[in-house]
């Protein structure tokens with residue numbers, strides 16, 4: 001994985017006590033981020049590419065065991081960006 | 093052909109199984125044809141932009157009043173699109189809206205509001221009537237997907253279309269690969285439908301996270317890129333679409349807030365929208381975004397949405413439906429500890445996408461005729477990658493029209509399918525798989541980050557000649573590095589293809605922006621060096637296609653349909669369709 005160092009925030013928390021290892025989150029994630037070996041009842045699903053998350057919550061909405069919580073990163077919750085920096089540079 | 097290829101022959105190949113692709117498959121299945129769908133998602137019932145649900149559907153219904161007739165809406169389209177719109181295709185789409193609405197209802201989608209037992213229709217974004225049906229569209233895509241599966245289409249899931257097969261300006265299939273198994277597919281088809289959505293991950297937003305995007309971040313202009321490389325003509329690529337989002341989370345919801353009566357206020361608490369448009373907060377999306385851009389540049393930020401004046405029952409309704417468009421919105425407000433009944437909601441300008449520049453019916457992408465066919469014979473396009481688009485309704489209606497067009501094309505072309513050039517196909521696969529064994533190559537993230545920074549700085553809401561030329565020089569230099577791109581695994585290979593599509597679309601956007609020497613639709617195309625709208629010289633489409641040394645640009649006046657630039661002999665009776 002070549003994810004940059006700063007992108008280690010995990011967008012979803014899977015509760016190992018609740019998860020029934022059903023594969024649904026792996027199937028529904030539109031970004032192909034969640035991997036779980038089909039039918040494996042031992043292992044938990046893994047978020048392989050955390051920095052590619054859309055924060056759509058489809059995984060949470062489909063989870064039959066209510067095992068998933070979405071966790072927004074700091075830069076989304078308490079955003080400090082100056083919006084003017086997104087509005088372009090004028091080359092004279 | 094073998095050599096490890098999975099070979100499939102079919103009648104219609106659809107690339108992208110979202111709203112447009114699914115609606116295109118349906119008429120072909122009804123005609124008894126074989127349909128193959130390539131889709132990056134794993135479940136047809138949940139894939140694409142609307143996998144998490146939708147809440148509004150734009151349509152005329154012919155319910156009685158004059159405003160609800162196709163003719164009335166059609167009359168207003170040139171005004172809504174600032175004169176840049178393909179009226180031939182748009183008229184046909186609007187005429188077919190009532191029929192396709194009924195058809196989607198027959199799949200089980202319930203557009204009625206259970207509270208009133210009728211359609212709940214709202215006015216928004218400057219449209220001249222209450223054309224938006226507000227509904228609970230949680231299962232919208234599921235019911236459409238089920239209809240396609242009932243028709244027995246072959247659906248190749250987690251399979252990305254990467255290259256069209258073209259013979260003598262005629263499309264006859266595509267190459268695709270499965271990014272979980274590594275299987276490669278060579279699919280021959282009598283007609284090909286491009287329905288892979290719009291172009292996202294194109295510029296930066298407040299959070300700085302590339303995949304935090306208002307629109308579906310996994311739609312990356314693959315249809316535009318494949319079509320362009322195949323020689324198809326594209327139009328309206330110069331226009332930017334952006335919106336206003338809660339700061340830090342690029343998500344939908346603006347439509348709902350605006351139609352409920354939210355106010356926009358600046359740092360001084362001033363309600364500023366009426367300075368920009370007599371409709372105030374009910375102006376078109378492009379006008380709303382432009383006004384906020386302007387307030388920021390005037391130093392009037394932060395900008396907020398104010399909901400505090402709304403009646404309790406409206407706020408209750410809003411709270412109850414907040415998750416329909418974006419499931420995680422309540423969790424976001426929760427984690428932020430923000431209560432919109434008491435607090436102002438700080439907003440930001442979103443990242444840009446190439447889609448339909450905040451206006452209905454003027455899509456940015458593959459030019460199509462009234463059958464949904466592009467300038468390449470047998471190659472069709474619909475949805476947010478085509479030149480007429482308008483949310484789920486636009487995608488559904490043009491998708492269905494294009495599906496019917498493909499059926500006609502399949503029935504009238506007796507030609508047998510050409511043999512696939514094994515060597516060329518093998519070279520494409522070898523080049524792709526080469527990305528996996530190149531540990532010192534350029535990561536796709538780097539190509540994307542540099543493209544995004546370039547677009548943000550020089551191809552965004554403040555364009556001028558010098559900046560656009562600088563952007564093009566950077567984008568060309570990045571193209572030179574593409575052969576060194578590297579991926580860690582098959583999933584990364586998908587991202588490599590996506591990042592190349594994004595860079596190419598940025599180049600097409602910069603090229604066409606440089607051509608349009610005027611400002612139109614406010615910040616959707618603002619040239620600081622040509623600040624006025626110039627109808628005399630620029631009420632024209634800018635068409636771009638592959639030339640000998642990169643993108644070649646031409647223009648066409650907008651009193652003619654884009655198909656006039658195709659050089660295809662019109663069908664008999666075609667001239668009077670929907671004009």
Ligand SMILES: Cc1cc2nc3c(=O)[nH]c(=O)nc-3n(C[C@H](O)[C@H](O)[C@H](O)COP(=O)(O)OP(=O)(O)OC[C@H]3O[C@@H](n4cnc5c(N)ncnc54)[C@H](O)[C@@H]3O)c2cc1C
Pocket residue numbers: 107108109110111112113130131132133139140141142144145146147148149150251252253254287288289290306307308310311312314315344417418474475476477482483484485487
């Ligand atoms: C969260 C959200 C809410 C929205 N709400 C509304 C609403 O309420 N009303 C409304 O009118 N509009 C809404 N929209 C907009 C609407 O969803 C789009 O305009 C519409 O879906 C466009 O249809 P499409 O078929 O072009 O794209 P999509 O429905 O996104 O389908 C494109 C498909 O192509 C696939 N794909 C992409 N590239 C490839 C490739 N290379 N190979 C194979 N497959 C590929 C994707 O996986 C995707 O499934 C919303 C959008 C979002 C993101």
Ligand code: SF4
Pocket residue numbers: 011012028029030031032033034052053054055056057058059060070
């Ligand atoms: S929130 Fe969406 S994108 Fe993120 S892991 Fe869950 S399903 Fe995937």
Ligand code: SF4
Pocket residue numbers: 014018019020021022023024025026036045059062063064065066067068
């Ligand atoms: S959907 Fe829920 S229960 Fe099923 S594997 Fe994922 S986290 Fe576990």
